[in-house]
Amino acid sequence: MENVIEIKKLTKKYDKFELKNINLSLPKGMIMGLIGENGAGKSTTIKAILNLIHIDSGKIKIFGLDNKREEKRIKEDIGVVLDDSFLSEYLNPSDINKIMKNIYKNWDEKLYFKYLDNFKLPKDKNIKEFSSGMKMKIRIITALSHHPKLLILDEPTSGLDPVARNEILDIFQDFIQDEECSILVSSHITSDLEHIADYITFINDGSIVLSRTKDELLEHYGIVKCSKEEFSSIHSSDYIKYKKNRYEYEVLIEDKDLFKKKYNSKVIDKPTIEDIMLIYIKGEK
Numbered sequence: 001m002e003n004v005i006e007i008k009k010l011t012k013k014y015d016k017f018e019l020k021n022i023n024l025s026l027p028k029g030m031i032m033g034l035i036g037e038n039g040a041g042k043s044t045t046i047k048a049i050l051n052l053i054h055i056d057s058g059k060i061k062i063f064g065l066d067n068k069r070e071e072k073r074i075k076e077d078i079g080v081v082l083d084d085s086f087l088s089e090y091l092n093p094s095d096i097n098k099i100m101k102n103i104y105k106n107w108d109e110k111l112y113f114k115y116l117d118n119f120k121l122p123k124d125k126n127i128k129e130f131s132s133g134m135k136m137k138i139r140i141i142t143a144l145s146h147h148p149k150l151l152i153l154d155e156p157t158s159g160l161d162p163v164a165r166n167e168i169l170d171i172f173q174d175f176i177q178d179e180e181c182s183i184l185v186s187s188h189i190t191s192d193l194e195h196i197a198d199y200i201t202f203i204n205d206g207s208i209v210l211s212r213t214k215d216e217l218l219e220h221y222g223i224v225k226c227s228k229e230e231f232s233s234i235h236s237s238d239y240i241k242y243k244k245n246r247y248e249y250e251v252l253i254e255d256k257d258l259f260k261k262k263y264n265s266k267v268i269d270k271p272t273i274e275d276i277m278l279i280y281i282k283g284e285k
Helices: 042-049 071-075 093-100 109-118 132-144 162-175 190-196 214-220 228-232 256-262 273-282
Strands: 003-013 018-027 031-035 057-062 078-081 150-154 182-186 199-204 207-213 222-226 241-244 249-253
Touching: 003 042, 003 182, 018 042, 018 182, 018 199, 018 207, 031 042, 031 190, 031 273, 042 057, 042 150, 042 182, 078 132, 093 109, 093 132, 109 132, 132 150, 132 162, 162 182, 162 190, 190 214, 190 273, 199 214, 199 273, 207 214, 214 256, 214 273, 222 256, 228 249, 241 273, 249 273
Parallel strands: 031 182, 031 199, 078 150, 150 182
Antiparallel strands: 003 018, 003 057, 199 207, 222 249, 241 249
16 A cells, blocks of 8 residues: 655654654555644654654655655645644735645635635634634635645644534545545544544654554454452453553453453453543553
8 A cells, every 4th residue: 555654763852852763654545643642742743744843863755755855846735734823813814815826836716715615714804813713724724725635734623613623524534535635633632533534643752652543443452441359360461551540440452352262251341542542641551
């Protein structure tokens, strides 16, 4: 399968944080969700992909091209929504259209204004007067309106109400329907990723903890809830991490079927992506 993004052995050191040996591949036509705590390295990884920061070592390819040497060519086919918007708050949506059609050769004015109408955004009102949800919508609309092949999104549904979030998620799913376009999306709203993502990559403390298909995570992983006595009978090699609550233990396991065969009396719950992430971060080994 052709990869749209390939990262090999990426490292970036700051005074109090380090991105450590990141390896990541996003197949063409897929949506990958990046999850992790604030400060775990999600935004740093995205900025490295976009060549917005200098990396210490590693290789990054987008569409099979070096992200530094072919930056201008690559960015013509990427739509980007970052946490800190590049749009001046003193512009209105009509101003943005005038600017963008001189930047992107594939800028689609009709599509842009169609999105504005669909989301009921005023064309002549300055962005500084928009609500946080409206500001996010205009960023997403701008990212989509030059027919990119790849969307790179940092918290795109943050600040949106449930109806608007669903509208945005529907657009993302439509975007990849032809299997030619792909999305890399960082989000702390893991329930959104459960709806749309094909792959989940979990970054914790600057390292990738796991990168697997969403279906593998939700179908094969499990959570065993048990007493202290029951927990003591489980060998440490048979679980990933555990979390001790007031009345019970929550034990994260990687293979439900294998665990059932070995411990046939244990009840195994199906986890959410958030459950898996929380036990990884807060749990013990």
